[in-house]
Amino acid sequence: LDNSRLYWPSSPFGGNDHDSQEVGDRHNWQVWHGNVEPRKFGENLGQDYSVEGVSFKNYKKDYTRFSSEFGMHASANRFTLEDNLPEGTFYWGSDEMSYRNKDYHHQKGIMLMEGYTGIPTNIEEYMNFSMLTQAEGLKCGIEHYRRNKPFTSGSLIWQLNDCWPGTSWSMIDYYQLPKASYFYAKKFFHPLLLTIDHDAGSDLHIWVINDLLETYTDVLELTVESFSGEKLFTTTIPVEVKENASAKITRFTEEELLKGYPANEVVVRLTSMEGKAQQNVYYLRDHKDLALPQAHLQVAVDEDNQTVTVSTDNHARMVKLEIPSKKIHFSDNFFDLLPNETKTIEIGHLEGEKVDLGRLRVSAINSEQ
Template identity: 30%
Template sequence: ASEVELILDLSDPALWWPHGVGEPALYDLDLALSRDGKPVHRIGERIGLRTVEWVQEKDHWGRSFFVRINGRDVFAKGANWIPADSFLPRVAPEIHRRQLALAAEAEMNMIRVWGGGVYEDPAFYREADRLGLMVWQDFPYACALYPDDGEFRANALREAESALARLCRHPSIVLWCGNNEIERDAEKLRRAFKTPFLGRSLWHEQLPDLARRIAPDAAYIPSSPIGGETPDDPREGDRHLWRIWSGWRDYPVYLEEEGRFFSEFGFQAPANPATWREALAPEDRHPQSLAFERHNKQIEGTERIFRFLAAHHRVPAEFERFVRLSQDVQGRALGLAVDHWRRRRPRTMGVLIWQLNDCWPVTSWSLFDYRMRPKAAWYHVRRGFRPRNIALLPSAKGLEVHLLNDEADPWRAEVRLRAFDTGGGVGEEMKLPAEVPPESVLRLAEIDPEAWLPDPERWFIVADITGAAESLTGAGAGDDSRLRREAGYGPRAFWFSVPFKHLRIGEAAVMVEAEERGGSPGVLLRTDRPAFGVWLEDEENPDLMFLDNALDLLAGEERWVATVAVPTGEPMAARRPRAHRI
């Protein structure tokens, strides 16, 4: 075989940038091989031009771990991807397009293709290229020790060579990872039983050598999590954090956790009620039915749902309310984790939630369910991933106000802090001017919540940005101006000193009606008193998606929310909208 090297000189090309950082510019590349003036082979592909570095350098916290694109340090915000169906032939290209569009609409810029899954269809990577979604691609090895003989290694390298040659042209792929959790588990086995690390040479020698030869610009790590003295080291590498949720610890414990990059963490919630109506018989729609429990593949997964629901809400027996409140817990758990680790920038430079999607109707860690209907967590994460955001986080001395700025420009804002009671009354108020440097975090203030809340069971604190009201237009999913726009009505953070089960919440009258604005369908939402965890749905159309949902609202507040079709993201009018609340 012969090799031909062709060098193209492009002056001042438009570069490919991650979503939210810049435009993911793509070029059409057409290559033809001719013999005696006649074409014998031709390939065409859309390509992007960019540089990528995975930075791991010593610093005063340990060793960094983050991605640098075109010389710019990027805070990774995203989720883990699993196969979109248990039966892969059912996954049509439009499913990949819609699910990745939901990731981009949630202000994500990275997707990790988990090693327990598959190399995805070409449509997946092309759509990631188009949307500017960086891809962390695991080789398909996970959670096991693999054979260490020559025959297995030869087969593994043939497969890897084919995958690298096929996928290396995609600008979205910014990292190749040898496996999922094998290094960590092998270290545990070595310490406990002196078990040898089978397959180590594959991930530490052969695969990185192959990647350097076929995709010389590719970044590579041997395993995830990877670290220093041990995998999951908070001082270097990435972490898979599971003592919260799987280890039965509640989500406030996220505030105790530090790390350079969190590539797995999560909290479960059931699929949406409409999805259960399609999957379960009426007599099985109960939180403790056998069929419902079997639609959760984690051992004692449903028991964990009850444990964490009981910590934050009064546990209902009615199935749909059980689902909604469980989703509320998941959403607030992930929102707290995102706020906490974003405020740790540059010490922490990435958060990838487990998981984005589902492969069947199930209770799981996903942000939207098998039918692509978003859970409450999708909205909480979307708000948490805003390029510019505000966070209220407890500290040893009180309550801290943080401004988070991922943009390349300074952020000048006026922050307003207010105390409210659950009947709608207003108490303490403070306004603070702020300027946040580019790509950084500002700890603006620390207050004593006891001085602000006369009765913690009736009062709460809200922080927002004055003059920051902007609604969604409801344009199609391909409209980048809408994807780049802040969800809802600008950054806002709520803080409650007691769980909702102890909060004396008034009987708010939440009204919702269909209303078109500027040619876009939507709904108008009103409440006379503070209302929390407000969930919008359409009684006649379970596949109507509200572009903002799972809302905490103040007394007298009015919101207009655009509506689209779940399967396509195209505008769709509500027929019989209604609202639920905590």
């Protein structure tokens, strides 16, 4: 009613459809729901209800101005589920687990996992696979949107937290326990982002996004290592990126990096040698296609300092720390650990209570559970 002030009548809004890529803001529900977009006014909303149609790789087709809503499901943490499910129902495929899924079509989450991690066969795999798919999917989307800066200048994930103890789009579950995507977000939303744009079999394009209001200078290190720790390729890349900008730095072919080594047996790391940006980790193939060896984790607990130190012999995928309690905080979690690498995690409670580390459980997707 106030003509003197700018007013945005809805979200999404703009262009030849209220979900236009060219004008206004857009909600991307091609990923997860399989919506076929963009469309024009008067056209029915089509759906591609398939593994390819709902895949998070479709984010890379989206060149919106502002992606104001997008996301995908992941399981709540183990304690949250166990504390809210009736006895004997905490297993993959139970009716109670199905009831805890806050979408009408549960097959969407299965198809998303089928495309990236493979379909889970038990509750442990379900928690891991759904969280990893959500985390890697949101990483794929956010990094794509940020590479497209300034044409794409905003993104809002649906959703941050939750009012329901179960499976939903949230990054933090009902008991305020973060999922894997929360810890991924601390890295992919860092104002200095080192990112690789890559599709299986294609070149790797190295990008730097600088959201600071000053020029970013650094030396990047690109390394390729086998899952057993053998260094296959390494190079350094001087970079200078102006303020508030996105820049493609260089590119490499898979053949240059692999030198005949199998693409599904390596991990690629992009590191700031001056420690200015977060390290970024990539795989050249989907998780379901990786030939991960079994990782044997070594765990040292320091009750006095409330820390845990983890190391591994082989590459450990998505190391997960769990304590059966509400409001537990970890300085990092759901991280990948390289062979003979050591990582120390600080553990706390949101209300300042001392945490009983005797109930700590540490695992990785490819470790003994």
